[in-house]
Amino acid sequence: MATEKSRSDESAEDSVAYFLQDMTYHGKTERTRDAYERVLRQFESFLATPSENPMGTSKTPGEATRRDCMAWMHELRGTVAESTVATYASYLHRFYAYMTQVGEFDANPMALVVEEMDERIDTNPTRRDISVSEMRAFVEGIRHPLDRAIVVTLLKTGMRAGELCNLDLRDVSMVEAKRVTRPQLDGKADSIYVSPEPTVGEDFNGERRSASNKRKRATVIPMDDELKQTVKRWLAVRPDAPSPAEPLFTTTREGWGNRITPDIVHSVVKKYAREYGWHQQGGGAEENVTPHYFRHFFTTHLRDRTGDRGIVKYLRGDVADDIIDTYTHNWGDRVREVYERNIYQLC
Template identity: 65%
Template sequence: MSSARAPTDVDDPVGYFIEDLTYHGKTERTRDSYERVLRRFEAFLDEGTTPGAATHRDCMAFVHSLRGEVADSTVATYAAYLHRFYGYMTEVGAFEGNPMTLVMEEMDETVDKDPARRDISIPAMRSFVAGIRHPLHRALVVTLLKTGMRVGELCNLDLRDLAVSDEELTEAFDLGSRPVLADRPNSLYVTPDATVGGELNGEVRTASNKRKRGTVIPVDDELAQTLKRWFAIRPDTTSPADPLFVGTAEGWGDRLDPEAVRHIVERYAREEGWYRDGGGAAENVTPHYFRHFFTTHLRDRTGDRGVVKYLRGDVADDVIDTYTHNWGDQVRETYEANVYRLLA
């Protein structure tokens, strides 16, 4: 294995770096992104020039070759990947220096922290959802659209995190057993306790929930209906945590991970013309786009930024406490009166 070699003996620097990203706990999606960019840079270099021998002019030429082909923010992202690669390989002693340092100082392009995103109307999104026939795929998309949760939070949901007023489901499944849901029927609980590599409810998790405080999110009739259709085909699972969403193809009965959800969403977004390679956050519809859609449309319909921030799980403790203590009046009533309809 490359990890057993001295860094100065690395014959495939890109492979060495990607392997170390694995050891550092980076996701497959992150590793694939880095490798795609770094292999592209490797192929760009003149024959006989290795990444270790590349100069700052080689790096500048590569960055310049991207301009006009991809968005400015993507140019900046690719440059940042290359900069990190060189910085790391220098630190471990495989390279003598980082030729990207000067390039980064002189670049005009920057990573767009808050890109303008595709504007999709509620009727257009309703049509998109109607085209998703698979019960699991529709349940994933509708849950993201109706709750605004992050993809990792979606994957970490267990049956105990879902409370529904449906006798058929409650008799068949052990739902809503969390005490916080005892007096809050038709709701989902998003815990702050899930971390990558940490054990929760008897299962080691592969995704983190980024919330600092737990959040109870209402489940309206459309989401309840969509989840019931999913339960009709949901495979049994061997996980002691009883995940809400599990695989129906590869990894049959295993908890879905964020990468699997991203692939599912990408498939339907491509079919709709809402995703293309190199499109970036401003153009492509991803699971994170659904969080943006939820925020924009629910905020516009309610005029209540506090409720939306509470549901997103990104408000200060004092505000969260306000909505937690008056959940029925301020959260459920506001949500149910204003949440958009997605099913025909």
């Protein structure tokens, strides 16, 4: 009890130091800790400057409100790239989520902020408007089993390119496959498990990773028959991998058998999108089809079909703990049923 009390006293004085110390205990690299400290100290300085935060008073991170977080995001815009704003937001969200989980803070003021940021980005009305029938015709032209599996998996799950690259064989449960899967997939046949843990430059499941998963919480995504058949066709020709992690998607060209990277995923999508007239050199998000566009496509069409924003956010890995727990507990009854009833067909 004395130890816990002293740690609580420490967190009240310097919650950032408390968080960074726990990151050390969890094995995070010095580079990762330095990146978090730089962002969190900048936010801390913003809160301590009454002329900058909305309430006009000096605050600690533990006293910050949703409006304080929003004000800092607003201040960052125009001084750094939009992608940097998103990165800073993810760092701050993870800080608050962890401190709330361990009981040091009462709530996570960033939860709604990042949810709204994701919604704003992914519903950009200027993006190319592609119908399901048009996307089906696009997929029909992809014959290479790896390329087709990459594109169909992105379109059917809404996951990010980095999350797809980080999938291992143990993350995929199919009735026909006789292999050991994660315990989180017990009782959840024909499903994909997407972990929030892999981090670029760090070891995960025995392999150094080239991409990070930006998911807020672990997610179990159902596989319909179409996605299953696509993945099975890929597994039938998948090269043996030298990695003990047994990556799901491996290269069939240069670096035979190695885990694919986000650069490879982007290259594959750009190749077919360019051939189809959906990608122009120098074009922006409003006209070019990229792996992230597939996430937008998934979000838009599945949300329109289901009318259930919560389930779509669960599948994307965007929702806060209280909402995601609801869908986790009702995974078999609610998530799979809604997904299978509404997911579009591409092949």
